[in-house]
Amino acid sequence: MSAEQATAPADEQPVESLRDLAIEEAALDLLAARVAAAKKDVRARTQAALDTAAKRDGVERIVATLPTGQQVATISLRKGETGPVVTDEEALARWVRRTWPDQEWTETRIVRTVRPWKLAELVAEMEAAGAAKVVDKATGEVHDVPGVVIKPTRARTHALTWRKGGKDATAEAWRTGALAHQLAAITAGGDDK
Template identity: 40%
Template sequence: MSLKEAAAREAYLKTLLDVVDDAYKAARAETRLHLDKAAEETGTRQVAVTLPDGPDIATVSLSAGEGAAKVTDPEKFKAWVLENYGSEIKREFVTSVQPAFEKKLLAEMTAAKSTEWADKETGVVHEVPGVEIAPARARTHNVRFKKDGRDKVMAAWRDGRLVNVALPELTAGGAE
Protein backbone atom coordinates (compact mmCIF):
# COMPACT_ATOMS: atom_id res chain seq x y z
CA MET A 1 0.00 0.00 0.00
CA SER A 2 1.40 3.40 -0.92
CA LEU A 3 1.49 6.46 1.29
CA LYS A 4 -1.32 8.05 -0.73
CA GLU A 5 -3.50 4.93 -0.37
CA ALA A 6 -2.76 4.60 3.35
CA ALA A 7 -3.59 8.28 3.95
CA ALA A 8 -6.81 7.99 1.94
CA ARG A 9 -7.84 4.88 3.89
CA GLU A 10 -7.17 6.69 7.17
CA ALA A 11 -9.22 9.73 6.06
CA TYR A 12 -12.16 7.52 5.01
CA LEU A 13 -12.12 5.57 8.27
CA LYS A 14 -11.74 8.77 10.32
CA THR A 15 -14.84 10.18 8.64
CA LEU A 16 -16.81 7.04 9.39
CA LEU A 17 -15.47 6.88 12.95
CA ASP A 18 -16.53 10.47 13.64
CA VAL A 19 -20.04 9.86 12.30
CA VAL A 20 -20.37 6.61 14.25
CA ASP A 21 -19.01 8.22 17.44
CA ASP A 22 -21.46 11.14 17.22
CA ALA A 23 -24.37 8.76 16.53
CA TYR A 24 -23.30 6.51 19.41
CA LYS A 25 -23.16 9.41 21.87
CA ALA A 26 -26.62 10.59 20.78
CA ALA A 27 -28.05 7.06 21.04
CA ARG A 28 -26.48 6.57 24.46
CA ALA A 29 -27.96 9.85 25.72
CA GLU A 30 -31.40 8.92 24.38
CA THR A 31 -31.21 5.45 25.94
CA ARG A 32 -30.22 6.99 29.26
CA LEU A 33 -33.20 9.36 29.18
CA HIS A 34 -35.57 6.46 28.52
CA LEU A 35 -33.95 4.29 31.21
CA ASP A 36 -34.17 7.08 33.79
CA LYS A 37 -37.82 7.68 32.90
CA ALA A 38 -38.67 3.95 33.03
CA ALA A 39 -36.88 3.55 36.37
CA GLU A 40 -38.79 6.49 37.82
CA GLU A 41 -42.20 5.53 36.43
CA THR A 42 -42.20 1.72 36.60
CA GLY A 43 -38.98 0.67 38.33
CA THR A 44 -37.68 -0.87 35.10
CA ARG A 45 -33.88 -0.82 35.15
CA GLN A 46 -32.97 -3.02 32.20
CA VAL A 47 -34.17 -4.00 28.77
CA ALA A 48 -33.35 -6.84 26.39
CA VAL A 49 -31.99 -5.85 22.97
CA THR A 50 -33.00 -7.84 19.92
CA LEU A 51 -32.18 -7.56 16.25
CA PRO A 52 -35.11 -6.33 14.12
CA ASP A 53 -35.80 -9.87 12.92
CA GLY A 54 -33.92 -11.97 15.39
CA PRO A 55 -32.92 -13.11 18.83
CA ASP A 56 -31.79 -11.21 21.91
CA ILE A 57 -28.23 -10.01 21.46
CA ALA A 58 -27.67 -7.91 24.59
CA THR A 59 -29.08 -6.40 27.76
CA VAL A 60 -28.94 -2.70 28.59
CA SER A 61 -28.99 -2.00 32.33
CA LEU A 62 -29.13 1.14 34.43
CA SER A 63 -26.62 1.33 37.24
CA ALA A 64 -27.11 3.51 40.26
CA GLY A 65 -24.71 6.31 40.99
CA GLU A 66 -22.97 6.40 44.32
CA GLY A 67 -22.43 9.19 46.80
CA ALA A 68 -19.33 9.57 48.90
CA ALA A 69 -18.15 11.92 51.62
CA LYS A 70 -15.89 14.55 50.16
CA VAL A 71 -14.08 17.51 51.69
CA THR A 72 -15.56 20.54 49.94
CA ASP A 73 -14.16 23.23 52.23
CA PRO A 74 -10.68 22.17 53.35
CA GLU A 75 -10.22 25.16 55.67
CA LYS A 76 -13.43 24.50 57.64
CA PHE A 77 -12.62 20.80 57.81
CA LYS A 78 -9.06 21.45 58.99
CA ALA A 79 -10.26 23.97 61.61
CA TRP A 80 -12.72 21.41 63.01
CA VAL A 81 -10.07 18.67 63.16
CA LEU A 82 -7.63 21.10 64.81
CA GLU A 83 -10.19 22.04 67.45
CA ASN A 84 -11.43 18.52 68.17
CA TYR A 85 -8.56 16.18 67.23
CA GLY A 86 -5.38 18.22 67.36
CA SER A 87 -3.20 15.09 67.36
CA GLU A 88 -4.46 14.36 63.85
CA ILE A 89 -3.02 17.60 62.50
CA LYS A 90 0.22 17.27 60.63
CA ARG A 91 2.31 20.31 61.42
CA GLU A 92 4.66 21.57 58.77
CA PHE A 93 5.09 25.08 57.47
CA VAL A 94 1.36 24.78 56.88
CA THR A 95 -1.16 22.70 58.81
CA SER A 96 -3.05 19.87 57.21
CA VAL A 97 -5.16 16.98 58.39
CA GLN A 98 -3.35 13.66 58.60
CA PRO A 99 -4.27 11.86 55.36
CA ALA A 100 -5.08 8.59 57.17
CA PHE A 101 -7.47 10.39 59.56
CA GLU A 102 -9.20 12.21 56.68
CA LYS A 103 -9.51 8.95 54.75
CA LYS A 104 -10.97 7.21 57.82
CA LEU A 105 -13.51 9.98 58.50
CA LEU A 106 -14.60 10.20 54.86
CA ALA A 107 -14.95 6.42 54.60
CA GLU A 108 -17.09 6.27 57.76
CA MET A 109 -19.25 9.21 56.63
CA THR A 110 -19.64 7.64 53.18
CA ALA A 111 -20.78 4.38 54.77
CA ALA A 112 -23.26 6.28 56.95
CA LYS A 113 -24.32 8.50 54.01
CA SER A 114 -24.06 11.44 56.40
CA THR A 115 -21.71 14.25 57.27
CA GLU A 116 -22.19 13.41 60.93
CA TRP A 117 -19.37 11.38 62.44
CA ALA A 118 -19.49 9.48 65.72
CA ASP A 119 -16.27 9.28 67.71
CA LYS A 120 -16.13 5.66 68.85
CA GLU A 121 -13.97 6.49 71.87
CA THR A 122 -16.08 9.31 73.32
CA GLY A 123 -19.47 8.60 71.76
CA VAL A 124 -19.73 12.25 70.67
CA VAL A 125 -21.52 12.75 67.36
CA HIS A 126 -20.03 15.58 65.32
CA GLU A 127 -21.51 17.44 62.36
CA VAL A 128 -18.29 17.76 60.39
CA PRO A 129 -18.01 21.10 58.59
CA GLY A 130 -16.48 21.34 55.14
CA VAL A 131 -17.68 17.88 54.12
CA GLU A 132 -20.59 16.95 51.88
CA ILE A 133 -21.98 13.74 50.49
CA ALA A 134 -21.46 14.36 46.79
CA PRO A 135 -21.75 12.20 43.70
CA ALA A 136 -18.60 10.14 43.38
CA ARG A 137 -19.67 8.05 40.43
CA ALA A 138 -22.33 9.23 38.06
CA ARG A 139 -25.35 7.11 37.32
CA THR A 140 -24.85 5.40 34.00
CA HIS A 141 -25.91 2.38 32.00
CA ASN A 142 -24.09 -0.42 30.29
CA VAL A 143 -24.57 -2.81 27.41
CA ARG A 144 -23.74 -6.47 28.06
CA PHE A 145 -23.67 -8.58 24.93
CA LYS A 146 -24.63 -12.21 24.90
CA LYS A 147 -21.86 -14.62 23.91
CA ASP A 148 -22.37 -14.21 20.16
CA GLY A 149 -24.33 -10.92 20.26
CA ARG A 150 -21.67 -8.79 18.59
CA ASP A 151 -21.22 -11.34 15.80
CA LYS A 152 -24.96 -11.31 15.18
CA VAL A 153 -25.00 -7.49 15.00
CA MET A 154 -22.14 -7.53 12.48
CA ALA A 155 -23.90 -10.16 10.37
CA ALA A 156 -27.13 -8.13 10.44
CA TRP A 157 -25.15 -5.01 9.40
CA ARG A 158 -23.48 -6.85 6.49
CA ASP A 159 -26.83 -8.32 5.38
CA GLY A 160 -28.44 -4.85 5.36
CA ARG A 161 -30.91 -5.62 8.14
CA LEU A 162 -29.88 -2.54 10.16
CA VAL A 163 -30.14 -0.01 7.31
CA ASN A 164 -33.01 1.96 8.85
CA VAL A 165 -32.07 1.28 12.45
CA ALA A 166 -28.42 2.23 12.87
CA LEU A 167 -26.67 5.04 11.03
CA PRO A 168 -29.16 5.54 8.20
CA GLU A 169 -27.05 8.49 7.02
CA LEU A 170 -24.26 6.05 6.15
CA THR A 171 -26.38 3.41 4.50
CA ALA A 172 -28.81 5.75 2.75
CA GLY A 173 -26.10 8.08 1.44
CA GLY A 174 -27.15 11.11 3.49
CA ALA A 175 -25.23 14.29 2.74
CA GLU A 176 -24.17 17.06 5.05
Protein backbone atom coordinates (compact mmCIF):
# COMPACT_ATOMS: atom_id res chain seq x y z
CA MET A 1 0.00 0.00 0.00
CA SER A 2 1.43 3.39 -0.94
CA ALA A 3 1.68 6.37 1.42
CA GLU A 4 -1.08 8.08 -0.57
CA GLN A 5 -3.43 5.12 -0.13
CA ALA A 6 -2.68 4.89 3.60
CA THR A 7 -3.63 8.56 4.17
CA ALA A 8 -6.58 8.66 1.75
CA PRO A 9 -10.06 8.93 3.27
CA ALA A 10 -11.96 5.63 3.58
CA ASP A 11 -14.28 6.49 0.71
CA GLU A 12 -11.31 6.95 -1.65
CA GLN A 13 -9.55 3.66 -0.78
CA PRO A 14 -9.78 0.88 -3.37
CA VAL A 15 -12.75 -1.38 -2.73
CA GLU A 16 -12.60 -5.09 -3.49
CA SER A 17 -14.97 -6.14 -6.20
CA LEU A 18 -18.10 -7.67 -4.73
CA ARG A 19 -18.20 -10.03 -7.72
CA ASP A 20 -14.61 -11.15 -7.03
CA LEU A 21 -15.42 -11.72 -3.37
CA ALA A 22 -18.57 -13.67 -4.25
CA ILE A 23 -16.79 -16.08 -6.60
CA GLU A 24 -13.89 -16.48 -4.17
CA GLU A 25 -16.31 -17.41 -1.38
CA ALA A 26 -18.23 -19.80 -3.65
CA ALA A 27 -15.02 -21.48 -4.83
CA LEU A 28 -13.69 -21.85 -1.29
CA ASP A 29 -17.02 -23.25 -0.08
CA LEU A 30 -16.93 -25.88 -2.83
CA LEU A 31 -13.26 -26.64 -2.15
CA ALA A 32 -13.88 -26.99 1.60
CA ALA A 33 -16.75 -29.43 1.03
CA ARG A 34 -14.70 -31.51 -1.39
CA VAL A 35 -11.65 -31.49 0.88
CA ALA A 36 -13.79 -32.60 3.85
CA ALA A 37 -15.28 -35.48 1.83
CA ALA A 38 -11.88 -36.50 0.43
CA LYS A 39 -10.30 -36.38 3.90
CA LYS A 40 -13.05 -38.57 5.38
CA ASP A 41 -12.60 -41.08 2.56
CA VAL A 42 -8.79 -41.22 2.76
CA ARG A 43 -8.85 -41.51 6.58
CA ALA A 44 -11.14 -44.55 6.30
CA ARG A 45 -8.94 -46.15 3.62
CA THR A 46 -5.77 -45.35 5.58
CA GLN A 47 -7.26 -46.85 8.75
CA ALA A 48 -8.22 -50.05 6.94
CA ALA A 49 -4.75 -50.33 5.40
CA LEU A 50 -3.04 -49.65 8.75
CA ASP A 51 -5.21 -52.23 10.50
CA THR A 52 -4.33 -54.81 7.85
CA ALA A 53 -0.60 -53.97 7.95
CA ALA A 54 -0.57 -54.05 11.76
CA LYS A 55 -2.24 -57.47 11.84
CA ARG A 56 -0.11 -58.92 9.04
CA ASP A 57 3.30 -57.28 9.66
CA GLY A 58 3.10 -55.44 12.99
CA VAL A 59 3.28 -52.03 11.26
CA GLU A 60 2.15 -49.22 13.55
CA ARG A 61 3.33 -46.15 11.63
CA ILE A 62 4.09 -44.98 8.13
CA VAL A 63 5.93 -41.92 6.83
CA ALA A 64 4.24 -39.54 4.38
CA THR A 65 6.82 -38.83 1.67
CA LEU A 66 6.55 -36.34 -1.19
CA PRO A 67 7.45 -37.46 -4.75
CA THR A 68 10.82 -35.72 -4.18
CA GLY A 69 11.56 -38.14 -1.33
CA GLN A 70 11.14 -35.51 1.39
CA GLN A 71 9.45 -36.91 4.49
CA VAL A 72 6.74 -34.47 5.62
CA ALA A 73 4.66 -36.31 8.21
CA THR A 74 4.22 -39.54 10.12
CA ILE A 75 0.93 -41.40 10.47
CA SER A 76 0.76 -43.53 13.61
CA LEU A 77 -1.77 -46.15 14.62
CA ARG A 78 -3.64 -45.48 17.84
CA LYS A 79 -5.11 -48.49 19.51
CA GLY A 80 -8.73 -48.40 20.60
CA GLU A 81 -9.88 -48.92 24.16
CA THR A 82 -12.00 -51.65 25.65
CA GLY A 83 -13.98 -51.31 28.84
CA PRO A 84 -17.26 -51.98 30.61
CA VAL A 85 -20.40 -50.63 28.99
CA VAL A 86 -23.75 -50.73 30.77
CA THR A 87 -26.19 -52.33 28.34
CA ASP A 88 -29.12 -52.97 30.69
CA GLU A 89 -29.39 -50.38 33.47
CA GLU A 90 -32.48 -52.01 34.95
CA ALA A 91 -30.81 -55.44 35.31
CA LEU A 92 -27.75 -53.80 36.82
CA ALA A 93 -29.87 -51.81 39.32
CA ARG A 94 -31.80 -54.95 40.37
CA TRP A 95 -28.52 -56.79 40.94
CA VAL A 96 -27.00 -53.93 42.98
CA ARG A 97 -30.16 -53.80 45.13
CA ARG A 98 -30.13 -57.61 45.71
CA THR A 99 -26.39 -57.68 46.40
CA TRP A 100 -26.31 -54.73 48.81
CA PRO A 101 -29.91 -54.39 50.11
CA ASP A 102 -28.89 -52.27 53.12
CA GLN A 103 -27.20 -49.63 50.97
CA GLU A 104 -28.98 -46.72 49.34
CA TRP A 105 -27.08 -47.05 46.08
CA THR A 106 -30.18 -47.37 43.94
CA GLU A 107 -33.25 -45.25 43.46
CA THR A 108 -36.71 -46.47 42.66
CA ARG A 109 -38.48 -44.54 39.97
CA ILE A 110 -40.56 -46.23 37.33
CA VAL A 111 -37.52 -48.47 36.97
CA ARG A 112 -34.71 -48.99 39.46
CA THR A 113 -31.46 -47.20 38.63
CA VAL A 114 -28.05 -47.08 40.24
CA ARG A 115 -27.08 -43.67 41.63
CA PRO A 116 -24.61 -42.04 39.21
CA TRP A 117 -21.73 -41.86 41.72
CA LYS A 118 -22.04 -45.59 42.55
CA LEU A 119 -22.38 -46.54 38.90
CA ALA A 120 -19.17 -44.64 38.15
CA GLU A 121 -17.45 -46.45 41.02
CA LEU A 122 -18.63 -49.89 39.83
CA VAL A 123 -17.70 -49.18 36.21
CA ALA A 124 -14.22 -48.04 37.31
CA GLU A 125 -13.77 -51.27 39.28
CA MET A 126 -14.87 -53.37 36.29
CA GLU A 127 -12.60 -51.36 34.00
CA ALA A 128 -9.63 -52.01 36.30
CA ALA A 129 -10.49 -55.72 36.39
CA GLY A 130 -11.07 -55.89 32.64
CA ALA A 131 -14.22 -57.91 33.28
CA ALA A 132 -17.87 -57.40 34.18
CA LYS A 133 -17.10 -58.56 37.71
CA VAL A 134 -17.13 -56.76 41.07
CA VAL A 135 -15.64 -57.86 44.38
CA ASP A 136 -17.79 -57.28 47.47
CA LYS A 137 -15.34 -55.57 49.81
CA ALA A 138 -17.18 -56.79 52.91
CA THR A 139 -17.38 -60.49 52.00
CA GLY A 140 -14.68 -60.89 49.33
CA GLU A 141 -17.27 -62.53 47.06
CA VAL A 142 -16.76 -62.00 43.32
CA HIS A 143 -19.95 -61.15 41.46
CA ASP A 144 -20.68 -61.40 37.75
CA VAL A 145 -22.44 -58.12 36.97
CA PRO A 146 -25.55 -58.41 34.79
CA GLY A 147 -26.38 -55.68 32.32
CA VAL A 148 -22.71 -54.85 31.65
CA VAL A 149 -20.41 -56.13 28.91
CA ILE A 150 -16.77 -55.44 28.16
CA LYS A 151 -16.48 -54.12 24.63
CA PRO A 152 -14.65 -51.48 22.61
CA THR A 153 -15.41 -48.01 23.97
CA ARG A 154 -13.24 -46.02 21.57
CA ALA A 155 -12.54 -47.01 18.00
CA ARG A 156 -9.02 -47.71 16.83
CA THR A 157 -7.78 -44.72 14.87
CA HIS A 158 -4.62 -43.01 13.65
CA ALA A 159 -2.94 -39.63 14.02
CA LEU A 160 -0.93 -37.50 11.61
CA THR A 161 2.11 -35.68 13.01
CA TRP A 162 3.78 -33.08 10.79
CA ARG A 163 7.55 -32.94 10.62
CA LYS A 164 9.31 -29.59 10.80
CA GLY A 165 8.82 -27.85 7.46
CA GLY A 166 6.43 -30.58 6.29
CA LYS A 167 3.40 -28.34 5.88
CA ASP A 168 5.30 -25.78 3.79
CA ALA A 169 6.86 -28.50 1.62
CA THR A 170 3.47 -30.16 1.09
CA ALA A 171 1.87 -26.81 0.19
CA GLU A 172 4.64 -26.14 -2.33
CA ALA A 173 4.23 -29.62 -3.84
CA TRP A 174 0.50 -28.96 -4.15
CA ARG A 175 1.11 -25.52 -5.71
CA THR A 176 3.56 -26.89 -8.28
CA GLY A 177 1.34 -29.82 -9.24
CA ALA A 178 3.57 -32.55 -7.76
CA LEU A 179 0.53 -33.87 -5.85
CA ALA A 180 -1.91 -33.58 -8.78
CA HIS A 181 -2.54 -37.34 -8.82
CA GLN A 182 -3.30 -37.50 -5.09
CA LEU A 183 -5.55 -34.43 -5.19
CA ALA A 184 -7.31 -35.07 -8.51
CA ALA A 185 -10.61 -36.05 -6.84
CA ILE A 186 -10.90 -32.62 -5.21
CA THR A 187 -10.85 -30.71 -8.50
CA ALA A 188 -12.53 -33.31 -10.68
CA GLY A 189 -16.05 -32.60 -11.87
CA GLY A 190 -18.88 -34.26 -10.09
CA ASP A 191 -22.48 -34.10 -9.02
CA ASP A 192 -22.57 -31.37 -6.41
CA LYS A 193 -25.82 -30.83 -4.63
